[in-house]
Amino acid sequence: MNISFLMVALVFWLGAWALNEYLVRLEPENQTVARGIDLFVPISFGITLLVIWEFVTKGLNVSPILLPPPSMIWGRLLVSGSILWADFQQTFLKSVLVGFVAGCSSGFLVAIAVDRSPFLKRGLLPIGNFVSALPIVGVAPIMVMWFGFDYQSKVAVVVVMTFFPMLVNTVSGLAAANDIEKDLMRTYASSYWRTLFALRLPAAAPFIFNALKINSTLALIGAIVAEFFGTPIVGMGFRISTEVGRMNVDLVWAEIAVAAVAGTCFYGVIALIERKVTFWHPSVRGGRG
Amino acid sequence: MFSAIMKSKLMQGKTLPVLIIVSLILIVWYVMAVRLNTPWQLGVYERSDVTEWTTSQFINDTLNQDRPVLPSVHQVAIELWNTTGAKFGSCWGKASDEQSLGIISKTWETIVCASTSRRSLIYHAWITLSATLLGFTIGSVLGISLAIGIVHSRAMDKSMMPWIIASQTIPILAIAPMIIVVLNAVGVSGVLPKALISTYLSFFPIAVGMVKGFRSPETIQLDLMYTYAASKSQVFWKLRWFSAMPYLFTSMKIAISISLVGAIVGELPTGAVAGLGARLLSGSYYGQTVQIWSALFMAAALAAILVSLVGVVERFATAKMGARA
Known part of the structure; x- marks a missing residue:
């Protein structure tokens, strides 16, 4: 002491x-x-x-095995840069980003299909709401079994995890435009698609960005957890679970630091785009004082 | 005819459309199961020199493989029954009749036996559930206290709020293995390390929701309290706390489902001893797909039950507070 x-x-x-x-x-x-x-x-x-x-x-x-001081983690970060970069590429660039884009866009497209059909809205939405409360990470072992150890299975997990929040949020966002605005579009004799692009999608933007933000963290979690179930010998989740076993706790912390910075930047980029796109929304305008 | 059905009263509600979609999903599931299991089944036939088979026999075989790529729904249902309900039956048979209390002690023995057997999914679900509930409780208390601090102290508000939000952009589940291993090294093992992961995940929605909730009283209401010369704690207990109730329950629903996820993931690095996460992991090691799916369904059922329990408490509390049903 x-x-x-x-x-x-x-x-x-x-x-x-x-x-x-x-x-x-x-x-x-x-x-x-x-x-x-x-x-x-x-x-x-x-x-x-x-x-x-x-x-x-x-x-x-x-003991540094229990909790290494930040200076030691920083040192490790500088020394093991190449390992960390390889893991980052495998997990973030290959699994997370691809899965995030695929999952969000499919959720978005299904939401528009749902919006066109009141039947789907009543039938699919309660199921979507139910599923988004479920522990979806659990499908990770199944996906690893189906799509193999490499990044494809992680992409699949991320797609499944990000799909439902996007679906549910977009559908409720599409209901956000109020009647008076929709009536105005009708008086312009604008078509369904025109109304969608000119009025309803912009009105839904805060909801869609909300889903994108939720999904940005879910995607990272999904990819890392899926790596616990099997992976080639590279990847953040793999590195964390093996290096913990070998008591290289400083490398684990360095990996966590990378994950934290990546996650925060991912979130930050989405938040920035949100500010640009939904500049009219009270929460953004209020922020500028 | 079709349009008449579409316009009928049943279709206007939610029940029938949901049922139709669910049955569609089931049909797709079976079709996919046949398709995905076909290659393996063909291999089996080839090896055992079966050259001729009927379509119905083939479909039947693909749907009842031991280790299917995609198990059929009835296989999962049977596995679920065998590891839960059927346990009671076999335990009932094993329980001794010689106790003095007769039927009551026999029932008790059966329940104990069925929920402690290693092969019983009830046992594994209970392990996960206990970690979930402990973590959820700690997370709720922590989240609410943080929110109280943030609402009452400007310094806490400004310095902590951005970090609370940033803490959730970190994939905390990545830290799960380390928390478990490190705490094990210190000598803390069992339910607490898993519960801490649940805590970390569940405190966030509660803290953020409650900050919003504690701030939801309108200025006019706060002014009224001010004219009564109410102290800070009186304002809190008589006004803020009650106006935060709707926010509390909404965020508790999110928090409890996410803390279940935390508990399941927390079980992955412990070396597959017990719990739903361990079932998932051992299932994936040994290619027991039916076991994986049944654990997954059990987890889903657990999540649904927990969320609806919060909903029941919510309805009870709002009724107590005099809300119209």
């Missing part, structure tokens, strides 16, 4: 807390300063967490 490390952690934490308490009470006139504070507060919280983690693991002499 090393008291001075613990003291550093404690002091840093209290200092950062006090600073944040002070900053959030400021009400600056200047817009840029206000935005800067909004950005700085969560960042300082994250840095504080890392610092506490670093010093507490060192101060309490926590």
